[in-house]
Amino acid sequence: MHVDEKFFELLESINAAPDQTSILERMRGVAADNGYNHFIISGLPPRGVGVEPFVLAAHWPDSWYSRYFERDYTQFDPVARNCFRTILPFYWSEAQYDRSDDLMAQRVMDEAGDCGLKAGFCVPIHTQDGMQGCVSFGGDTRDLDPNSRNAIHLVATYAFARLRSLRRPARLTMPKLTGREVEVLKWMSHGKSSEDIANVLGLSHRTVEFHYNNASRKLGTMNRTHAVAEALRYNLIPL
Structure with missing residues (x-):
């Protein structure tokens, strides 16, 4: 994925998307172009609070989606936990945890792999109003070049922002900056x-x-x- 005129057209289409379905369609294309089959766009709740109401859009395997929420895996998921520690995108394999001691974290990753999510790339989201979230892509192991990582970071930020803004009044005029x-x-x-x-x-x-x-x-x-x-x-x- 390269930052060129078509890339900015993609950002514009996400920013102007009328509904969740339109954003899902565009994000499926982004995922596929970078070798991933699945993705989720979600807020991250405080510890002890279920994550399902925070999900903005998802194209996750059905088996994993239902299992993840039924078993409240967010609190054990090393990828989700790492989103609170960094502002930079990361591969799932870079989310650190003690594989010999943190058995629940290992279980989450093993079961994700069993559902077809063997590896992934995650973009943490930290909003100015204090909300934590992420846009996470999953599938097989992929190596992304730096340009693609940066492009995915920006697309993910736009998708998350647009999904949130669909619940708010639209801005009608061009902003005037000093x-x-x-x-x-x-x-x-x-x-x-x-x-x-x-x-x-x-x-x-x-x-x-x-x-x-x-x-x-x-x-x-x-x-x-x-x-x-x-x-x-x-x-x-x-x-």
């Missing part, structure tokens, strides 16, 4: 941290965060990756 907000997002698009941007613009770290938070709120985005992508989509910053 010059400083645009500058901050422009430097973020170049991979600069808030501290880097503060040094470049001669501002305090706190002021940079203030402008970013305002821009993100106006754009209706969940995190920096999402904010930069929306700014690019609206042509507020150069590609």
Whole structure:
């Protein structure tokens, strides 16, 4: 998967999708293009709370879907637990747990494999309003090149955001950002941290965060990756 004009058309189609079915269709294509057969898009509940009401969309094997919820595997799932520890996408095999001692975690992974989910790739989601979630792809073992990993990260962020926004009123007008907000997002698009941007613009770290938070709120985005992508989509910053 490459970041080109067609890729941004995909993001636009997800962002404008009228319903869950439309997003499922597009995400099936994304999964297949990257060698995966299945995926799930879900919020992650606090410990002790069932996960099923948090699921936004799923294309999971029926046998695994029902077993996972009936046995409340979320609290034991090492992939789900790892989403609370990192903001970066990861292969399921990178979710650390003690294979000799954490028998329930091993059971979850073994049974997932028995249901056709032998390996996978997961994108953690951390929203500005404090919600934790993930977009997780499963199937056979795959090696993704860095460009594909980054592209999947962005697509997953858009899909999660759109599914949540379908439950909220739509934004009707193009957001109006201040010059400083645009500058901050422009430097973020170049991979600069808030501290880097503060040094470049001669501002305090706190002021940079203030402008970013305002821009993100106006754009209706969940995190920096999402904010930069929306700014690019609206042509507020150069590609």
